[in-house]
Amino acid sequence: MKLWEKGFSTDAKIDQFTVGSDRELDLVIAPYDVKASIAHAQMLGKVGLITSEEAIALEEGLNDIGKQIEEGNFTIEDNFEDVHSKIEYLLTEKLGDTGKKIHAARSRNDQVLVAMHLYLKNELAEISEEIQVLFDLLLSLADRYKASLLPGYTHLQIAMPSSFGLWFSAYAESLIDDLYFVNAAHYITDQNPLGSAAGYGSSFPIDRAYTTEALGFSTLKYNVVAAQMSRGKAEKSTAIALSSVAATLGKLAMDICLYMSQNFDFITFPNELTTGSSIMPHKKNPDVFELIRGKCNKIQGVPNQLALLTTNLPSGYHRELQLTKEIIVPAIQELKACIEMTTFSLKNIIIKEHILEDTKYDYLFSVDTLNDLVLSGVPFRDAYKQMGEAIENGSFVPKRTIKHTHIGSIGNLCLNDIKSKMDLLRMMMRKK
Incomplete structure (x- = not known):
């Protein structure tokens, strides 16, 4: 039929x-x-x-x-x-x-439109809730391990002292940015297109305000052509939000894969959360996080897929728009699975203490040692040269006392401020 x-x-x-x-x-x-x-x-x-x-x-x-x-x-x-x-x-x-x-008084076009708007709106709400659960977990881990030091890297070379508290809370705060995108996509999907029919309205005396209220939309797409043009746009807006979340999860997954390797050896997980090798009995592979990384990389390409599909289409309906479903629906399902597995696994993370006591991390303290010279009155450029020479000739002695006190540093994580930022966003979302 x-x-x-x-x-x-x-x-x-x-x-x-x-x-x-x-x-x-x-x-x-x-x-x-x-x-x-x-x-x-x-x-x-x-x-x-x-x-x-x-x-x-x-x-x-x-x-x-x-x-x-x-x-x-x-x-x-x-x-x-x-x-x-x-x-x-x-x-x-x-x-x-x-x-x-x-x-x-309706067309299959606005049937698909309204069903997709309702679907996307619901999925965005669920993703928002799942992100908030992950945020709370990351912030609690940051508080628990705020005093546990960790090497910081630039160019994958040891750089300056960091901490697990700084690392966990960095990803927590990054999720707030992602939620801004999710929230923006919600506003775009929270508009009722029903009644636009094939994109040019109807001669029937329909009541679009009634269906808007009945379906729980906060407003409607007033212009019937604009309503039709939201097909593809709502999916792309959602995809941009998914991509932002995926970028955060993918980067976290990559960190975890590095930190689990024997060369880093900063963290581990219980055996039941890792996989083994068919021939190497010593292996504890981070397959879950490798798959999260790969899936999130794919999800970051979804906005571009939708852009390529819908670019240069004139106003009105075109059959290509049918293909948006096969791009956005699997992406939503994949991202939700990635958030769920990240949260599930991080509840069981095991961190290594006293990492920086290893002498290979001595140079992490070069900047702090240099800064102490500056505080004692030595001009920065002279102190920098003096420190470089000491490192070069092997006479460098690290000063391991960490005194980072400014906002957002190792010694001042501002976890309550980050939580307040999320609480404000939560309050805004509840008002929608």
Whole structure:
């Protein structure tokens, strides 16, 4: 069944090519299509396009379909083009002519649009919650290990003293930046496109304000052409948010892979969170974090994929827009899995204490030793030269007393300030 059928069939190859993976992907948005259809049916009854009895019957029928979806008993067989045609078929099978009335005053275009907006809005909210859980964990780890020193690197060469507290809280604060992107994507998806039909509105006296409130959108896309143009844009905005989160997780995963290696040996995890080798019995591989790194690298390419797909399309609907689902849906699922596994694993991280007591890290203290000379009255450039000569001739003696007191340094992590920044963002998000 196709919503656009006019009494003739398309070639099987054309059908297979044009439908693509829509049936599988539509199972993801099926609950949202039901929700939007319920609001649409209620609106049709409110404005008198159908009777109140028909509106009630449609709502009851859609609720039954919603239960099938929730229980995992809903399928989209090959003879249906997509979720929309299957739902309309089930309604018609149960309600007869009343079922056929559900499509009045809407197009499959705004059906997809509103279902995707609802789906993206919900997924962004879930991702936001998961990020906040990870943030809280990182901040608690930062507080627990704030006094445990760690080598800092530039160019992968030992540079200056750092700490596990500085490392954990760096990623916590970076997640706040990522949440700004998630929040921005939420505002873009939190606009109701239903009622734009094929992108040019309808001659029916529909009530778009009603469906906006019924579906829990904070506002609507007023201009019907602008509503149609949000297809692809909402996905791309979401992808940019996903990419930002993925960049943070990918960098953290890379640090963990380095720090777990024997050459660094800063951290480890319980055996059950690592994998072994088929021939090397000593191996404890960070496969989880390697996969997080790889998956997050893929996710960072999603905005570009969507940009390439939608660039240079004029206003109005084009079939390429169907392909946005097969890019954005798997990316969302992958990112959520990466956040979940990062949080799960970090709860069990084991850090090594007294790392900097190893003499190979003596030069980490060269800058602090140099700064002490400056504080004693030696001009910086002279102190720098003196320190360089001492390092070169082997007479350098590190001063291991760390006195970093400025905001955001080893000795002043400002964890409460970072938490306050997140609390402010949380308050803003609750007001949405």
